[in-house]
Amino acid sequence: MYQVVLVDDDRLVIEFMEKMIPWEAIGFEVIASFHDSFKAYDFLVGNQYDVLITDIGMPHMNGIELISQLKEKQNSPYNVILSCHDEFDFAQKALKLEVYDYILKESMEEEHIIELLQRLKQSLIESDQDKQYQIKVERFLKQNNMSLKSKFMEKIIHEPYMNDEHWWQEQEEFLNMDFSSEQYTVVLSFIDHYEQTIAHYETEALLQFSINNIVKEVLTDYRHNLQIFYLQKKFFILFPTKNNKQLNLHVIEKIMEKTYNRLNNYLKISVTSIIHKGSHEKKGLVESVKALIKNEEQRFYYPAGSIQFFQRMSYGTASIFQQYTEEVRSLKTYIMKEDYEQVHIYISKKLNNIKQEQFAPKVVKDWAMKLILDIKLSLNALAYFEDLDFNTITSRELQGVENFEALETTIQEICQRFIHRVNEIEAMSHNEYVVKAQRFVRCHLEEKISLKDIAEFVHLNPSYFSRMFKKETGEGCIEYVTRMKMEKAKELLDNTTKSVEQIAIELSFDSKSYFLKTFKKQIGMSPNAYKYKNELAEH
Secondary structure, three states: OEEEEEEOOOHHHHHHHHHHOOOHHHOEEEEEEEOOHHHHHHHHHHOOOOEEEEEOOOOOOOHHHHHHHHHHOOOOOEEEEEEOHHHHHHHHHHHHOOOOEEEEHHHOOHHHHHHHHHHHHHHHHHHHHHHHHHHHHHHHHHHOOHHHHHHHHHHHHHOOOOOOHHHHHHHHHHHOOOOOOOOEEEEEEEEOOHHHHHHHHOOHHHHHHHHHHHHHHHOOOOOOOOEEEEEOOEEEEEEEOOOOOOOOHHHHHHHHHHHHHHHHHHHOOOEEEEEOOOOEOHHHHHHHHHHHHHOHHHHHHOOOOOEEEOOOOOOOOOOOOOOHHHHHHHHHHHHHOOOHHHHHHHHHHHHHHHHHHOOOHHHHHHHHHHHHHHHHHHHHHOOOOOOOOOHHHHHHHHHOOOOHHHHHHHHHHHHHHHHHHHHHHHHHOOOHHHHHHHHHHHOOOOOOOOHHHHHHHHOOOHHHHHHHHHHHHOOOHHHHHHHHHHHHHHHHHHHOOOOHHHHHHHOOOOOHHHHHHHHHHHHOOOHHHHHOHHHHHHO
């Protein structure tokens, strides 16, 4: 039975509530009722109860004040307010105090109160279940010496305890493990999609508890003092194998497959595991753990949800930036053309080449972050992102990717957002001819572009189009062409080793001198001064 306390200075309301509601039939009992809120407060502070049903408008201490003061005492049962229509301001305050519900006295009927109590009972049941679950979690942490296990693993990874026999004897006692004669096969498992997973489980303890239940259940037939050691985002499983001959590598792989299925079916959790070959005593155990941690970045090339046998990878030594300038230019062009398909194809092809070369994971992530940032800055120069800051978001997204598949998905998604932003900016203009003309210019900066060329592209008279462009954008059409060419020149100066003369030719200027004159007029300094501005500033 859940215990209820009634508080109302109107005796008729108390009598109605006590006599007309079948409390016991729906799982409640009224343990006390009060007409004086001060007396009610003294009782509530000193006694256990589950539900408080109180009037708002009472002398001396109203219902809002009563609930507020009880909350200060950390009393947090469910509260229900009795309210009149003209006490709506009180009702709003009650909602801010997170009361469960409120009942209007003027329409107070037995069936409505019963329906509310039935809903409240379900909430109480769920709350009790949450409390029991939390108790189980705390018991789990205590029984499994989680803190001791984490410290043990951290020490053998980072500190030279391998030859300290006294320390090993202490660990045997604390962990109930045999390090003097037992042999272990080590498995390192990474929790896939960790950020989404931890957001769902809210705390590392709850996540560990949930995983542990599944793993222990699967390993019941094999565990023989099996131990699980949790670190952030990953965990080790040590399989004792000396006196359990059936635990060979093939069987361990099958056990992990079964574990995977259970984790996915019951918890919707995916893990990627690496099995260190061999069965080792103390020294070999430490070496196995350290080898797995030292080479954990190899997980980048493993598909999520896979099981791998440990083998050190060798990484490509060629430069990942050999075609970088062309890659930025091509992707930016496809984005400006809003060509989703070509963006997808280009990224997939490039990443497939990177995967075949198998560059070091950090090198690949650095390349990806620079690529996205440079495209963003290039588009920013064209006024696409001047009001938005994608830098922090994209950097965090790329740094957090766990494997190659996630990297490709993230790059594709970011580029899709870039295209969406280009589309949004272009949609702001109500003149489709201007939008088409600007897109034409941005995609043909390496060519000579005249007013006649643009007007022919949009099928308008040059004079009429020139006036329309000026009215719509505030700048002349040829001024826009020149500005875009200068932004492209800045990009080439920033990201390539091309000479000023090469850039002038690439942008189809008639002469180097005309390019120099135009650049200085637009940018306020010569191309060389712009290129070396940071070095000059340092001196």
